Amino acid sequence: xxSVSQILHRTVRKFETRAxxxxxxxxxxxxxxxxxxSISANRYMVREGDRPRGAxxxxxxxxxRQKVTVEGMRQILSVHIPGDFVDLEGTLxxxxxxxxxxxxxxxxxxxxREAIIDLVDTHAKVAHAMWVDTLIDSSIYREWxxxxxxxxxxxxxxxxxxxxxxxxEVAGLSxxxxxxxxxxxxxxxxxxGITPVHxxxxxxxxDDEGLIVRNKRAIRVPNWTALRKVAGFNELYLHLDQVxxxxxxxxxxxx
Amino acid sequence: xxSVSQILHRTVRKFETRAxxxxxxxxxxxxxxxxxxSISANRYMVREGDRPRGAxxxxxxxxxRQKVTVEGMRQILSVHIPGDFVDLEGTLxxxxxxxxxxxxxxxxxxxxREAIIDLVDTHAKVAHAMWVDTLIDSSIYREWxxxxxxxxxxxxxxxxxxxxxxxxEVAGLSxxxxxxxxxxxxxxxxxxGITPVHxxxxxxxxDDEGLIVRNKRAIRVPNWTALRKVAGFNELYLHLDQVxxxxxxxxxxxx
DNA sequence: CGTTAGGTTGACTTGATTCAACAACAGTGG
DNA sequence: CCACTGTTGTTGAATCAAGTCAACCTAACG
Numbered sequence: 261x262x263s264v265s266q267i268l269h270r271t272v273r274k275f276e277t278r279a280x281x282x283x284x285x286x287x288x289x290x291x292x293x294x295x296x297x298s299i300s301a302n303r304y305m306v307r308e309g310d311r312p313r314g315a316x317x318x319x320x321x322x323x324x325r326q327k328v329t330v331e332g333m334r335q336i337l338s339v340h341i342p343g344d345f346v347d348l349e350g351t352l353x354x355x356x357x358x359x360x361x362x363x364x365x366x367x368x369x370x371x372x373r374e375a376i377i378d379l380v381d382t383h384a385k386v387a388h389a390m391w392v393d394t395l396i397d398s399s400i401y402r403e404w405x406x407x408x409x410x411x412x413x414x415x416x417x418x419x420x421x422x423x424x425x426x427x428x429e430v431a432g433l434s435x436x437x438x439x440x441x442x443x444x445x446x447x448x449x450x451x452x453g454i455t456p457v458h459x460x461x462x463x464x465x466x467d468d469e470g471l472i473v474r475n476k477r478a479i480r481v482p483n484w485t486a487l488r489k490v491a492g493f494n495e496l497y498l499h500l501d502q503v504x505x506x507x508x509x510x511x512x513x514x515x
Numbered sequence: 516x517x518s519v520s521q522i523l524h525r526t527v528r529k530f531e532t533r534a535x536x537x538x539x540x541x542x543x544x545x546x547x548x549x550x551x552x553s554i555s556a557n558r559y560m561v562r563e564g565d566r567p568r569g570a571x572x573x574x575x576x577x578x579x580r581q582k583v584t585v586e587g588m589r590q591i592l593s594v595h596i597p598g599d600f601v602d603l604e605g606t607l608x609x610x611x612x613x614x615x616x617x618x619x620x621x622x623x624x625x626x627x628r629e630a631i632i633d634l635v636d637t638h639a640k641v642a643h644a645m646w647v648d649t650l651i652d653s654s655i656y657r658e659w660x661x662x663x664x665x666x667x668x669x670x671x672x673x674x675x676x677x678x679x680x681x682x683x684e685v686a687g688l689s690x691x692x693x694x695x696x697x698x699x700x701x702x703x704x705x706x707x708g709i710t711p712v713h714x715x716x717x718x719x720x721x722d723d724e725g726l727i728v729r730n731k732r733a734i735r736v737p738n739w740t741a742l743r744k745v746a747g748f749n750e751l752y753l754h755l756d757q758v759x760x761x762x763x764x765x766x767x768x769x770x
Numbered sequence: 771c772g773t774t775a776g777g778t779t780g781a782c783t784t785g786a787t788t789c790a791a792c793a794a795c796a797g798t799g800g
Numbered sequence: 801c802c803a804c805t806g807t808t809g810t811t812g813a814a815t816c817a818a819g820t821c822a823a824c825c826t827a828a829c830g
Contacts, residue, residue: 309751327657330747333665337657349650352643357654357752384639388607391646395604398649399612401656402592406582409663409708410590413818444776453664455819460778476827492585496564497612668786699808713786715810 264296264369267319270432271343275389285386288379294369299362305346306360312350314370318342321366322442326450327358335408336451338400339363339424339443341431348394351376364442396499403497408453411492413462416452418471418491421479426495440478519551519624522574525598525686530644533651540641543634549624554617560601561615567605569625573597576621577697581705582613590663591706593655594618594679594698596686603649606631619697651754658752663708666747668717671707673726673746676734681750695733 272289275281281289294317299305305316305323323346325337337358340346350356351373380387403423407416424441428434441448445463449456466472471487473480481487527544530536536544549572554560560571560578578601580592592613595601605611606628635642658678662671679696683689700718704711721727726742728735736742 325657327661329661329665330749335661335665337660349653352647353650353654353754354756355751355754357754358657380643381639384636384642387639387642387646388635391642391649392607394646394653395608395649398604398653398656399608401653401660402580402582402613405592405656405660405663406584406590408660410584410588415584446776456777457779457820458818461818464778494585496610499608499610499612501609701808710787711809712788712811716786719810 263319263367264294265290267317267343267369268292271317271345274343275386275393278389278392279385281385281389285383288383289386292371292379293375294371297368297370299366299368301362301364301366303362304359305362305366305368306350306356306358308356308359310350310356311354312347312356312373314372315348315351315376316346316360317369317371318344318346319367319369322363323360323366324363324447324451325358325360334450335453336447338397338404339451341428341433343431345390345393348376348390363447399497399499413452413454413458414465415491416454417448417459417462417466418487419493420448420451421472421481422484422488422491422493422495423498425481425484426498426500430498430500439481442477518622519549519574520545522572522597522624523547526572526600529598529686530641530648533644533647534640536640536644540638543638544641547626547634548630549626552623552625554621554623556617556619556621558617559614560617560621560623561605561611561613563611563614565605565611566609567602567611567628569627570603570606570631571601571615572624572626573599573601574622574624577618578615578621579618579702579706580613580615589705590708591702593652593659594706596683596688598686600645600648603631603645618702654752654754668707668709668713669720670746671709672703672714672717672721673742674748675703675706676727676736677739677743677746677748677750678753680736680739681753681755685753685755694736697732699732 268290272281272286275289276286295314296319299321306312308327318340320342322339322341323344324339325346326334327337328334346360347356380390400423407419411419421441425434425439428439443451444456445459446456449459452459463472463474467474470482471490473482487493523545527536527541530544531541550569551574554576561567563582573595575597577594577596578599579594580601581589582592583589601615602611635645655678662674666674676696680689680694683694698706699711700714701711704714707714718727718729722729725737726745728737742748
């Protein structure tokens with residue numbers, strides 16, 4: 261399939277903006293062994309307590325990290341898009357401390373743990389690039405803490421929309437016209453730490469005010485500036501200066 | 516100074532549990548150049564938007580990371596103890612995406628950016644250990660998201676107490692009898708994403724129930740098991756078992 | 771078709787906020 | 801030594817954002 265090498269090249273290019281790579285580094289990345297796998301929406305890629313056998317690269321579709329409390333409440337921690345590794349940490353830490361679930365049907369490549377360990381042992385610059393990548397993830401977690409801790413549900417929801425759209429855009433995965441957020445209201449609720457019922461009301465409120473226009477799960481934003489203002493969105497935390505934008509490409513988001 | 520080398524040795528020992536180091540690695544860490552600095556409580560070590568000139572190692576005192584929203588609300592993201600680096604990420608990313616403030620009066624060592632970069636370039640295992648260290652920070656951020664997003668203020672506060680005590684204990688910094696949490700109620704509030712008034716009420720409630728015993732800011736916990744239960748505390752996310760994750764044959768289950 | 775997952779809406783409750791007053795205390799300087 | 805000032809902690813009363821419960825609607829699908 262062309263799609264695999266296409267995504268791998270995209271990921272290599274992303275890493276090159278994190279740290280300068282030489283030809284050997286690029287080649288080592290492109291020649292990583294992998295196993296292709298299809299995962300349908302809502303299935304688990306990683307479970308808390310697992311000792312992952314490999315790192316997972318998303319080729320197509322979306323995934324999210326989550327934890328559930330002892331009371332059974334789920335909190336979504338981050339959303340990931342094609343080209344993202346979703347458990348590099350699982351390769352370096354011993355056990356997974358959270359779950360990873362497919363948000364939509366996904367195509368993934370599983371790279372054996374030993375191959376990753378060998379790669380980072382022998383290619384310092386690749387390791388460096390991956391480290392920077394995980395540091396950017398950290399920054400996104402920090403902003404997420406602010407989002408659930410100190411923003412109103414209105415602002416938090418707008419912030420989620422802003423972050424997601426911006427990341428898709430930079431990855432070259434957004435359609436120019438609108439933007440399809442393939443999350444159920446329950447998932448949005450779990451991302452914001454509120455209830456699905458309340459998500460519904462806030463969405464309607466934003467729609468009534470004209471900040472967003474909904475058509476099923478597709479959301480159009482007529483005025484990004486206005487939405488960013490409500491969200492208090494400052495994209496510094498995405499560290500886009502360490503990410504060179506990429507030419508657009510269609511992503512199938514079949515939920 | 517004895518205190519400096521004492522903390523540096525402590526930090527080296529911590530790193531050794533993240534990745535195996537050889538004599539050269541240890542020496543390189545211990546011989547890092549640094550500049551000593553005293554910082555009084557509440558002063559900033561790093562400001563959002565800064566391009567840090569170096570990494571900061573806490574020698575004595577506590578510090579915390581925070582962000583403020585456009586509405587002026589502060590959210591505390593993590594608390595750090597002696598032996599922690601508080602802006603390794605600032606050395607690898609270009610600009611700081613959050614603030615770091617001294618929680619108490621602090622003694623810190625500032626290690627020039629170039630020295631860190633040189634160190635990680637020439638000592639792969641040290642870089643690896645630091646990477647793992649930042650991955651554990653990530654895990655703590657994830658748990659923090661759950662704490663503010665999906666736990667009641669009661670449970671969240673108890674969880675904060677559990678995490679803090681456990682980390683101090685592992686670092687060998689806790690006094691056996693009780694435990695002094697040098698945070699104001701306002702800071703606790705900013706850590707949990709609630710108001711100081713509410714923190715006050717919850718503390719009193721916990722005190723009334725006998726879960727904690729307060730004397731000024733010193734908190735004694737008569738029954739950790741009970742507190743952990745209320746908190747829903749599961750220390751897996753602290754990765755306290757983290758030992759030699761990298762050995763290629765490390766597939767053998769050693770727990 | 772019936773079944774199911776997701777979405778919508780109203781009525782009511784609650785956990786947490788807001789506002790405001792006051793108490794305890796530490797530090798400062800006259 | 802005491803008055804003054806600022807920070808932190810405490811408490812009550814009123815209010816509000818979000819949660820809960822429950823009914824019902826809609827579209828997709830085997």
